Amino acid sequence: MVTLTIDGKEVTVPQGTTILEAARSVDIKIPTLCYHDRMSPIGSCRMCVVEIEGFAHPMAACTTPVEDGIEVATISDRLTRIRQDSLKLILVNHPLDCPVCDKGGECLLQDLTYEFGIDQVEYSAAKVDRDSQYASPLIRYWPDRCIMCLRCVTACQEIKGIGAISVKGDGYGAQVVTVDADKCQSCGECLQVCPTGALTEDLSRYKGRTWLIERVPTTCTYCGCGCQLELNVQAGRVMAVTAQDGVGVNQGSLCVKGRFGYEFINSDERLTTPLIKKNGKFEEASWDEALTLVADKFSAIKAEHGPGAIGGLTSARCSNEENYLFQKFMRAAVGTNNVDHCARL
């Protein structure tokens, strides 16, 4: 264990802990922007710089491991100047389109700008035209809103192990670009971690403000993994799907289906009642009617051809219990071993 002081408070943490983690363990808040709990520290925003007694340079709390006996200060005039300058520089040429930005209201840059009281920026630089092409058609990239925190690049490489996006170019011309669109699985991990409106979901643009949306936690129905997600509901319609970092087996990650495959919920073409074909045309029916019909037909087939003429396929979207019941039904009620599952096909 290592003991240090942060803002005069003594902290004891295991070796290898970063200064940021040590501070958080005793409820000392150090501002961060690029830091994300699920990834190794990126160190691009420099918001978390702290001073260490005896060392001339401020150091990023997120990337610096603790040392025994160090005295850390998280607040000083110098640190405030650096943090303000970092934010001011980000705001150079950052569009003030918060009113029409899907992230407005839950944007980390907005929050920090407010917190640090940045009401004017005395710095300027010529705007650079940037390419808005992106790895996935399901995600829209707004290069002018991008602050280059590199959470997206890190998430793609580190959480997903894909590396479809990267940084290209030098200096002010550097930007996030797609290096291998074929590798992109449209999982939306980048979207999930973007702290600003630089990446937005392209299915639901301009459909609702974040503060009007109700987030309903649920379990994804696409497969048996049981990923936890949140339906973003406004006025009875699902506007988007998000996931909560650190929650459930998926810890905030989703796949392309879970994150983007929600439009069927409100689809006009969706079946809302069983249909029975009568005289060559589908007609609405009750569940009792439908199930009775199926049971009658199965019994007839079984009587005429034997139970071996019937087979059943079940789905990975079902739970283990449902799958178990299904095979039990096929074996005990129908009397056949012809039962299989789509995961084996």
Place this chain on the structure above:
Amino acid sequence: MAEIIFSSWGGEVVDNRTKESQDFEPVNTVDLPEYFRQDEAVKALMGWYGLVVRDPETDVVDLSRVYIQEVQSKSCGKCFLCRIGTKVMAETLERICNGQGKPEDLGVLKRLAESIRESSKCNIGQSGPLPILDALEHFAADFESVINAKKSVTAGNYHSKLTAPCMDACPIHLDIPNYVECIKEGRFADSLDIIREKLPLPGIVGRVCVRPCEEHCRRMNIDAPISIKFLKRFVADYELSKGKEPKFVIAPSAKTGKVAIVGAGPSGATCAFHLTKMGHKVTVYERFDEPGGMAAMGIPDYRLPRSILREEVDRIERMGAQFDYESIVGKDVKLSQLEADNDAVFIAIGAHLGTTMGVEGEEENYDGYISGVQYLLDINQGRDPYPEGKKVAVIGGGNVAIDCVRCSFRIEKDDVHLIYRRTKNEMPADAVEIHDAEEEKVNFNYLTHPVKILAENGKVVGLRCVKMELGEPDESGRRRPVPVEGSEFVIDCDIVVPAIGQTMDLSLLEGREDVKTTRWKTIVVDELTKQSDQPKIFSGGDCETGPGALITACAGGRTAAFSIDKMINGESLDYTEDDHFQKFFSKVKVFDQAEDLGLLGGRERKELEMLDPDTRKFTNDEVEQGFSVNDAMAEADRCLRCYRVATIKV
């Protein structure tokens, strides 16, 4: 030489501007060369460590503009302040130089320079704005007068360059911070691509390099250097373990030709790689039946497995270079024939002959007396050079001597002595190698010098030695060992292996007096182009430099490849901008061991797992096990990315 009128280099301010020349204070922190190119006097330098002005006419404002533009263009864009802040600074200075500056601009420059410097992620931002702060402080009047005059300044002539201490120290100037960063980010293939832009042998160099880069690693100033060598090995091994074949793009030059390369060692192989990449038809003539030169014949398998060596050279063959093994130039084919049949010949024959000690009995050809290089060559080819002998005495203090003693165990010699005339502190062998040999229980005889080889019936039976003590320092700065009178004693041994140095077998140059050689038997070529007096003949590696580092040999091969390509394309072989900078940085040091970084250190350097000394010494299995993925990424994360920019006003 014109005197320096101002310097803030290394934080030590010398301001002679208002002094008479006889009262000028000397500048001790930098040795500023007088010329960049022959006809270009160095008037001022702005760089990572300060501002140096020699010519009083220097426009520091314009110099600042050019310098910070260079810093901005080299910023990697991966942290906010450096990426945008240096852009704002560059545009502000551009505006000032265009006569559109405002008095408040100076405040903006100062504030930004401080914020960028104090908080940037890497050294580009941490060191970049430093000389601008010096300029703003000491040349404030210059800035104010440009702003007040509202006229554009005349743009001067400048040369700018990005470097880093490790990159500068590396003989082949690998872009180390870049490839290390790729490892940190998990982009191993990208990392290898960066290495292979210059060096086709990362698996070899990643095992046996003498790593000058690590001796110039700034991380050393706060804890310990990055394990650069083993990171290079890691990416090479990772690719091999995944069974991936690297894709080399052949981009033919406008004109391509035929080139003969003599020697398939590191220098010849590197030269063949680059020439093949440039579309030239290359034939490599190698006297042995396999590639590697001294790397194959002189470095034991437990340090450099043969499979790695063969694979890396075979890839060059698969790219299209032709390798003629067991073909001796000078015997099977004459040098003049190669010269006639090709557009150029690159001689990289290494230094394969052992030098003698000048000890009584050496000329007698006793059984059991074997030169170090021959001893290693035999062992590496799977032979015990003298099965009858069991007790070995190796003389020397370099890596070859250590290889000889460690190899001896591996061919079942029981008693192994190393004899060195100075102490462990003066030993030129790599400290890691010495440590490993100690672990394997070699008997080290320091301060000992051989006097006479003892023999009976033409067979070695012992070595008479004398004890030494260290006297006054000699010209190398090391204390000269002198014999202690009456201290003679005999080491009981039946094999004596002198490993005190190597020399060249220049028999291929017989009858070619027009190709100049030195009295140390090295071939004379231009230091930076590798061309000899005979325009078609180039040379590199040990036969040009004398026995040296493998990476230096690779660098020679690469340089020669580019010179040969230029020659074939009818271009002049004048020194390039990079060559001039190389000379410049040999004076203006890129690394300062005394620099106080002001950063908190304490992050442990990752070490490799090793085989157990008691069992490994009897096998040829590779002793050092490579990094795991996690260790490699953690080690790469220690890199401080010490890129820095220099702008020279000429």
